[in-house]
Amino acid sequence: MKVRVKEVYPIFAWSWDTYTESTDLHNNDPLHNKYPNKINNETYTFLKNYRNDIDDVCGICRVSYNGVCPNCKMPGKSCPLVVGTCNHNFHYHCIYRWLDTVNSKGLCPMCRQEFTLKPDVVINAKHTQKFMELISKNRERRLMMEREERELNDDLNMDEEDEVTRDAIDNAAGATEAWTQVPQDISDEEEDMTYDDPIE
Amino acid sequence: MSRLIKEYKTINAQDDILLFPETADNLNNWTAMITGPPNTPYEGHDFKLYISIPDAYPNSPPMVKFHREAMPHVNVNYETGEICLDILKGEWSPVYNLLYTVQSIERLLSEPNADSPLNLELGILMREGDKTAYDSLVRYYLQRQK
Ligand SMILES: [Zn+2]
Numbered sequence: 001m002k003v004r005v006k007e008v009y010p011i012f013a014w015s016w017d018t019y020t021e022s023t024d025l026h027n028n029d030p031l032h033n034k035y036p037n038k039i040n041n042e043t044y045t046f047l048k049n050y051r052n053d054i055d056d057v058c059g060i061c062r063v064s065y066n067g068v069c070p071n072c073k074m075p076g077k078s079c080p081l082v083v084g085t086c087n088h089n090f091h092y093h094c095i096y097r098w099l100d101t102v103n104s105k106g107l108c109p110m111c112r113q114e115f116t117l118k119p120d121v122v123i124n125a126k127h128t129q130k131f132m133e134l135i136s137k138n139r140e141r142r143l144m145m146e147r148e149e150r151e152l153n154d155d156l157n158m159d160e161e162d163e164v165t166r167d168a169i170d171n172a173a174g175a176t177e178a179w180t181q182v183p184q185d186i187s188d189e190e191e192d193m194t195y196d197d198p199i200e
Numbered sequence: 201m202s203r204l205i206k207e208y209k210t211i212n213a214q215d216d217i218l219l220f221p222e223t224a225d226n227l228n229n230w231t232a233m234i235t236g237p238p239n240t241p242y243e244g245h246d247f248k249l250y251i252s253i254p255d256a257y258p259n260s261p262p263m264v265k266f267h268r269e270a271m272p273h274v275n276v277n278y279e280t281g282e283i284c285l286d287i288l289k290g291e292w293s294p295v296y297n298l299l300y301t302v303q304s305i306e307r308l309l310s311e312p313n314a315d316s317p318l319n320l321e322l323g324i325l326m327r328e329g330d331k332t333a334y335d336s337l338v339r340y341y342l343q344r345q346k
């Protein structure tokens with residue numbers, strides 16, 4: 001028999017090579033600490049399904065790694081994935097935007113360790129420079145905030161030490177006063193109300 | 201925005217949690233109802249939460265408040281309803297969602313935190329370790345509203 005090929009439609013599928021489906025349950029993973037050492041088949045299946053649900057979506061935008069972040073149209077090269085040293089993966093755009101906020105303090109949204117790109121991972125290579133810049137910006141920011149906080153505390157301690165204690169005493173007196181009036185008000189209005197805690 | 205649409209869809213599927221946007225086509229303002237946890241002075245009361253979503257969400261936390269003069273709690277400003285909770289401020293992470301936020305606030309009702317008082321009266325009772333007085337004062341406030 002002779003077959004003549006008239007037309008060819010090339011089709012391909014792809015996905016990001018993440019670490020999530022391997023048995024590589026590393027120490028940074030809270031799941032690993034929950035199920036240490038002995039993992040039987042059942043547990044493994046559970047973990048695998050669980051991890052597929054949780055891990056195959058970007059934690060920030062909740063879209064699959066193989067899909068796009070909310071600001072992009074085309075998956076793949078134009079909306080790449082990055083892998084953290086802590087093995088948490090995100091869309092490049094999602095994690096970059098987060099780390100570029102003051103709120104982030106430079107921390108991974110999943111495990112709250114400083115977010116750095118995992119070295120020697122091919123898909124990270126292109127972004128190393130930009131992330132290094134972001135990390136040092138965040139470190140500087142953090143140092144500045146710590147210094148400001150220290151200065152503020154020092155000022156407070158020096159200038160207002162006396163005042164603060166006096167205020168506290170005043171407030172305490174006010175609160176006790178208000179408090180002693182409370183049971184009376186209640187018993188006046190509603191005689192038959194029951195209380196779990198007897199009031200003196 | 202598409203993150204909020206996702207949240208809206210998954211929340212809809214869960215009937216036991218009352219968390220809903222003010223209108224289905226405006227996901228910037230939400231309302232939640234939480235139930236006073238058992239074995240707390242809040243038991244038997246429901247509380248309304250007002251949630252507004254900043255443009256930078258989920259990179260910025262949602263803004264959440266109780267109704268004013270409705271929540272006697274050491275970490276809530278009674279007059280304004282403002283809530284002091286770490287995840288609503290510096291401990292926010294973009295992997296949290298509205299549901300988790302509301303659940304955390306519900307948990308705050310059974311686990312008040314003496315370190316960050318917004319209600320000075322209750323803060324002092326709590327620091328003195330007078331749980332009976334604390335609970336009674338909360339009950340008094342709640343009764344008065346009825
Ligand atoms: Zn994403």
Ligand SMILES: [Zn+2]
Nearest residue numbers: 069072079093
């Ligand atoms: Zn993108």
Ligand SMILES: [Zn+2]
Nearest residue numbers: 086088108111
């Ligand atoms: Zn991480």
